[in-house]
Amino acid sequence: MKMNKPKMASEKGVPSTSKVHILLAQLERMTGDSMVTDPEASRQITSKLLHLIQTQEKTGREVMSKGTSGMEVILSSLESTRDSQTTLNILCILSELLTLGKGRRVGAFVSKGGTGVLLRILISASREGQPSEELMLQLHSLLAKVGLKDRKLGVKARLSGAVNVTVNLIKKNLQNIKLLLPCLQVLRVYSVNMVNAISLGKSGAIELMFKILAPYSKKNTSLIKVTVDALAALLKSKTNARRAVEAGYVSTLLSVYMDWHRHDTWHRHTVIRKGLLCCLRNITNIRLGRRAFTNADGMRILYNSSSECLTVRTLDPLVNTSSLIMRKCFPKNRLPLPTIKSAFHHQLTHVLPSGPVAQLYSQPPGGRTNTQLCNEPLKKVDDVVDDSDDNEDMDADTENDTENEEDEKDEKDPRSLNEDIEKDINKLHPQKSPGRPFEELKVYERFFVELTEDFQGHNIDCSTTASTTSSSSSARPSRPVIVPTAQALSPNHVTTQNSQVLCPPHKGRDPPSPPSTATAPLPPPALQLDTFRFNKELSKKEEMQQELLHALECVSVKAEAFLNADKHKGSSISTRKPSQSPLLLEGIAIRCMAGGGGSDCGSEGTEDEGAVLEVPDTAQLLPLHDLDLYVEMVKGTHSVPQYTEVAYPDYFGHVAPTFREPLLERVYGVQRSKIFQDIERLIHPNDILDKLLYDLDVPSCPVIESDGESLKFNSQFESGNLRKAIQVRKYEYDLVLNSDINSNHHHQWFYFEVSGMRVGTMYRFNIINCEKSNSQFNYGMQVLMYSVQEAISGRPRWVRTGTDICYYKNHFARSSIATGGQKGKSYYTMSFSTSFSHKDDVCYFTYHYPYTYSSLKMHLFKLEAMRTPEIYLRQDVLCETLGGNSCPLLTITAMPESNSSDHICQFRNRPLIFLSARVHPGETNASWVMKGTLEFLMGASSQAASLREAYIFKIVPMLNPDGVVNGNDRCSLSGEDLNRQWQNPDAELHPTIYHTKSLLQYLAHMQRAPLVFCDYHGHSRKKNVFMYGCSVKETIWQTNISAASTELQEDLGYRALPKILSQIAPAFSMGSCSFVVERSKESTARVVVWREIGVQRSYTMESTVCGCDQGKYKGFQIGTRELEEMGAQFCVALLRLKRMTGVHNHQHLLDLESDLIGTQPKVVSSCSTTYVMDEDEPSFLEAVDYSAESNDEDGEADSEAGASSRDVSGTPDSCAAVRLSDSESSKEAWKTGRVANQ
């Protein structure tokens, strides 16, 4: 390449008379032939120039200043000279020039082709046989500088053959420190390129590095540093890593590291130590390396060394890297389970030929059925983990494919954003599918009595045909139901319960007894259902009357005390005589809580005590709660494990605390210390108790007799799902969750009971089989705890609790069989610590505020009582579920004003609003939102009345009762996600979906498709409440498909409702909404109702399980109060939608909505709201180190996180994304990476 002849500069304020410019002009004139013919002159000029630059700093500035062509002149001279002294002079000039300027000068040098010139000189010099050492030194020094700016240097060097020149030079000059250093610097740059690294490995570069690597020494530390760095870069190649392992270098690295660790007492060389760890980190990316590491006792070595570093904060990088390596090398374990299939099995009548269930069924049988309660030993099916899975990468290096593309590797392929978007323009047109023939749908007419009823034969106020869900179920023979206690853990509790006289627990008034006393700790309270069935047992009624009289004396006091309980903690409860039957007084029931007395755990400490605790009814605080009614409802609820116990929190109810619960601030180092404790298990295995406390997989579950040294666990009640509890240390427990029934995964939801605790002790709990790759537990969310003692004291409530909460990848893995082909995916640990403040308490922990199917039935029953003559409320049973539970359907509207035909006509022609919730059982927040909606709709406010007059509401409040009852997280008893069945629901396997869809199809046939359809969900990975909708236009925006402009004509009506919500509901965030149709969601309710039923306003509403990062609740965790408020605000928004539009005037509607869309949302979010990070969350000080393995990250996307969820839009300026109020905002929202839970 011939350089363009540079124009000599004498412009731009640089005095043309300056010495430098004269010299440069002379040099320029020489460029070309005279450079060769007159070497002496060129030597002189360059030498003078060098001297000037070395002595006067401004000279350099003049050469490099903008608008001059000094650099061009120098480079072109360098190219044309054949004189070695001149070359050296110029190289020295460049070296001086490029040392200053913070890389800007290097940038200029690179942009003017300097790299190529240097490489050419290097190659030609190397051909001369014995190149001058000085020349090589200068060339490499310059290349090392260039390497900082020229990312293509590695490729250029390889293509020009310069890589080998450098390697050979190193080989020949191992003792020549001065020359070695720049050569190694250049080698480090070359090695970053994978192709280079592999070829360098072949030519012996790794062995070379180990020759230079040395034990601790104060000398030549920069040489060691660059050697270590180059080695680390080389070892990124798996081929090289293998080469290093086979040469036995893993133990070499470990001993060199330990040497530096021991001798570098003042921590002056942590960069070298870190570099050595990086070598180990890269080498252990391959299985061979991990094995070599453990064989060389690497775990113990790194554990001990990093333990010594823990106290010095500046050594954090060492500790963190060590921890990463140890986690990778921690041997993969199987979960302590015989099979990861659910402990319970539900026999299906048939199984669809494909899908998850078919897959599961094709495996050898392993799960137990509810009828074969483990009389036969379980067949050992190792679906838990197998050796072939060990998270191994491919053996061959794939790096060859990336030739010349290393620059682009880090950038995300923008096309991947679009992977999941629906691009088929035909599918984007809402097309009312013919569905089923009307003859088939006619049977659904009975669910729409209001559309045909003429009310002529009715008095207006007796229209309800209320067939409450409980009526059918209560006909079943009721089985004994007991409220669970730790005592109930005793295997014989079922037979002994009827005759027990139960003693009460001690309340806070007792000083806690020392833990080591001989007497067994006082058992926690127990409630027996039989004692509540007083209304059915006449013999007890007399007894009751007497009790009633007796109790009346103190009730007024008690009631008072109860109401003030929050202020006077513990003072409201007094001891009373034991009693066996509950007492019922005007709205305030006093329960005789009895504890202890268990046949197997010694009751001498309690018998004489005889204290009784009065349990206040929460009726005044919880108008929709009724303890007795709840128990009645439980009796009619069918669970696969045939639960006979009731959890206290569901029995007492939950009164939202009046205080706010802020998001937990994450403490630096929490995750690290937890991980270190995990690693200690391997280092000090003898410290691990490994004591099994609770196990659904053994016939006598629960298995434990209390010895006072362990907590007791229970989860055998509605929505409970603990499978196993193991005490690992004195105050630390590993917990395993049960899979969804007929499934082998879906663990997120949890709900279990703990008792036998010591007061004031910090306990650590680890749920070890979580599946999602990240969790809001890393971003401020706490678990929820319910204390029975607190409830008895008048504070029946779930509170956010737990410290040191973190969520990280652990060393348990699943086999590829279990994951359906994906190789050895790891599980995650959710770890939290907490202490207990009451002795003899029974506490419950859960993922989110429970809301059981029995609670729903109770609430529906109580809603009936809220009905006034003006309200039209009908409760139907839509269908029975697979598990034999009924799925309620509600109709709510206003009664017609009169029997006049006008009023009847208005009544019938009201637009329909169709709502559903809880298709995913783990999303209990959806039920609380629904509760808010239902209570608002049934309320006495004028808004509620207007709303009822405006619309007919059709509501399926729980689409998946079986999942809820059995403690599932996501599926129904068919083992499938019901929100992926809307396209072709199976009448037998997905009855609730099938019939709900039929209702909508019926309406479509009647030309009465609902105005709004909304399915309530919960979102586990995002904050706030937000909606997903369907828009053709906004979908097309995200694709490259060309659409006729007519395609983009779209009614903006779908935006109105979320827009209103963002203005009135504090928790709602417009910025998180999206209106894109994704292919992975094509069988969800939202998309099917939009596409097939033709409902433009078809939504999924997602509520956070965590909290809010915008609006009034910013910085706080979400509670039931906020969730219920959301449900109420949803109603208010519907009313506004109606008022704004006068639903029939469509053009008017459009105008108004366009107006609305132009208005500002209620909250202008601050810049701290970041929607662009993965999972929406900003990073914090301690990296979320949830994926220790570097190899399987690509396999992380779980089924519900589509490709788009991993997207990072690359626009960290989130303000724009949040504040956008026009059509752009949805584009942004979409881009910001959604993880749809719907």
Ligand SMILES: [Zn+2]
């Ligand atoms: Zn969901």
